[in-house]
Amino acid sequence: MTHHTIFFTKTHEWILPSEGKVGISNYAQGRLGDIVYIELTAQGKEVKKGDVIAVIESVKTTSDIYAPCDGKVLELNQEVTSNPGLINQDPEGAGWIIKIEVKEPFSSEGLMSKEEYETYIKTLSE
Amino acid sequence: MKKTALYEEHIALGAKIVEFAGFLMPLTYGSSIEEHYAVRTAVGIFDVSHMGEFTIEGDEALNYIQFVTCNDVSKLSKFQVHYNAFLTEKGTFVDDLLVYKKGDKEYLLVVNAANTDKDFNWITSKNKFNAKAKNISDQISQIAIQGPLSQELMQNFVGFPLETIKYYRFTQTEVASIPAILSRTGYTGEDGFEVYLSNEDAPKLWKLLLKEGEKYGIKPCGLVARDTLRLEAKMALYGNDIDDQHTPLEAGLEWIVKLDKGEFIGRDVLVKQKEEGVKRVLCGFEMLGPGIPRHNYDVYIGDEKVSSVTSGSYAPFLKKNIGLCYLPVEYSKVGQEIDILIRDKRVKAQVVPTPFYKRKK
Numbered sequence: 001m002t003h004h005t006i007f008f009t010k011t012h013e014w015i016l017p018s019e020g021k022v023g024i025s026n027y028a029q030g031r032l033g034d035i036v037y038i039e040l041t042a043q044g045k046e047v048k049k050g051d052v053i054a055v056i057e058s059v060k061t062t063s064d065i066y067a068p069c070d071g072k073v074l075e076l077n078q079e080v081t082s083n084p085g086l087i088n089q090d091p092e093g094a095g096w097i098i099k100i101e102v103k104e105p106f107s108s109e110g111l112m113s114k115e116e117y118e119t120y121i122k123t124l125s126e
Numbered sequence: 127m128k129k130t131a132l133y134e135e136h137i138a139l140g141a142k143i144v145e146f147a148g149f150l151m152p153l154t155y156g157s158s159i160e161e162h163y164a165v166r167t168a169v170g171i172f173d174v175s176h177m178g179e180f181t182i183e184g185d186e187a188l189n190y191i192q193f194v195t196c197n198d199v200s201k202l203s204k205f206q207v208h209y210n211a212f213l214t215e216k217g218t219f220v221d222d223l224l225v226y227k228k229g230d231k232e233y234l235l236v237v238n239a240a241n242t243d244k245d246f247n248w249i250t251s252k253n254k255f256n257a258k259a260k261n262i263s264d265q266i267s268q269i270a271i272q273g274p275l276s277q278e279l280m281q282n283f284v285g286f287p288l289e290t291i292k293y294y295r296f297t298q299t300e301v302a303s304i305p306a307i308l309s310r311t312g313y314t315g316e317d318g319f320e321v322y323l324s325n326e327d328a329p330k331l332w333k334l335l336l337k338e339g340e341k342y343g344i345k346p347c348g349l350v351a352r353d354t355l356r357l358e359a360k361m362a363l364y365g366n367d368i369d370d371q372h373t374p375l376e377a378g379l380e381w382i383v384k385l386d387k388g389e390f391i392g393r394d395v396l397v398k399q400k401e402e403g404v405k406r407v408l409c410g411f412e413m414l415g416p417g418i419p420r421h422n423y424d425v426y427i428g429d430e431k432v433s434s435v436t437s438g439s440y441a442p443f444l445k446k447n448i449g450l451c452y453l454p455v456e457y458s459k460v461g462q463e464i465d466i467l468i469r470d471k472r473v474k475a476q477v478v479p480t481p482f483y484k485r486k487k
Contacts, residue, residue: 033142033350034159036440037418037447039469055469057418059158059440060350088157 178242184257315359
């Protein structure tokens with residue numbers, strides 16, 4: 001079954017399984033502040049769920065981005081490497097970070113739906 | 127946790143709040159880069175009410191401050207301000223501060239928020255003079271107005287030409303009919319003012335500034351912008367670039383060390399250090415490779431770890447990654463290549479002239 005819906009992790013990544021796109025949530029970009037640099041893992045690399053796939057640097061802090069599922073890194077979003085601010089502007093759209101070849105069947109175990117994630121971030125202390 | 131008198135204003139403006147030096151302070155109101163730019167190109171305002179303020183009054187006020195600081199306070203004229211430091215007996219920093227001369231027997235000292243209590247205990251423990259130190263930090267708010275359009279903005283609130291207040295001078299006046307100290311000082315590398323006023327009056331002035339400032343493109347600015355602005359201007363931050371392990375001679379602040387002014391705490395060590403020459407100095411560097419240097423990252427020359435980054439950041443106006451670190455004098459020349467350890471990788475950097483940013487006068 002193909003998943004056309006977006007899923008979120010507790011560490012604020014999102015994945016759209018039908019396209020294999022992975023990024024960070026709007027909440028996460030807001031917490032990080034202005035993003036000025038991103039370092040991505042290698043294209044073609046096999047990653048396991050929880051592996052660091054990117055490091056995002058905002059003006060003030062450095063943050064690891066984790067793979068939301070197992071898979072092979074297919075593509076890196078060149079737009080965000082040349083313009084990391086795109087992640088601030090459109091974190092859940094054009095600011096996607098990498099594309100993963102998702103292994104079928106995709107398991108959403110441990111991931112949250114958009115609604116569940118919205119509820120989850122409300123529980124996080126400011 | 128303490129809140130400044132402007133806390134509710136920050137919340138209303140949607141600031142991201144963090145704990146800093148025991149206060150809930152605005153980190154940014156949205157984009158720290160835009161805030162940084164507002165200060166470099168127009169005007170920005172900062173709530174710096176967390177800073178500590180002490181009054182020193184009495185017949186021997188001057189002698190007292192001379193003894194606990196290294197700069198020469200006797201050189202100040204009335205309504206003049208200077209940068210100064212409290213030093214330990216080892217000549218290292220207790221804190222850096224501003225000294226305001228309000229009168230021959232009346233001074234105002236402004237210290238770092240994180241050090242207010244430590245500093246006050248330190249100076250009172252050294253008080254053998256006929257003078258009284260008072261910590262008035264909790265009653266005073268401070269708003270910094272910084273940027274090339276600061277004067278134009280502030281002129282709307284005072285009844286005399288602001289050109290008359292020169293750099294590092296101040297006056298006791300009314301700002302928007304609010305009694306205040308208006309000082310031409312700042313921590314951004316731009317022209318600007320710092321206003322000291324009572325807590326009750328602070329929200330009123332803050333709101334007036336934002337309203338009147340709209341046509342100048344004003345932005346409220348948080349701690350992130352404050353840090354990136356001061357770093358571009360290579361202004362030292364206590365706890366990062368200066369601390370009780372380093373002396374002002376090592377920190378490149380020899381200009382505030384007046385060895386001939388008479389006895390003061392730390393003087394003997396500094397006399398000796400000056401004679402022998404310092405072994406390490408605070409240097410500015412620029413990254414040549416990718417990545418942002420951060421506080422405490424290791425610094426290498428060849429295979430040897432020589433120190434660590436004291437301050438490092440992306441510099442929004444210069445659009446470079448820059449930092450400060452102490453380097454052995456023999457490796458401190460402009461052009462010296464160093465490596466910064468970023469996520470277990472050594473990344474090339476180079477010593478550059480400082481300040482990284484200097485405003486056009």
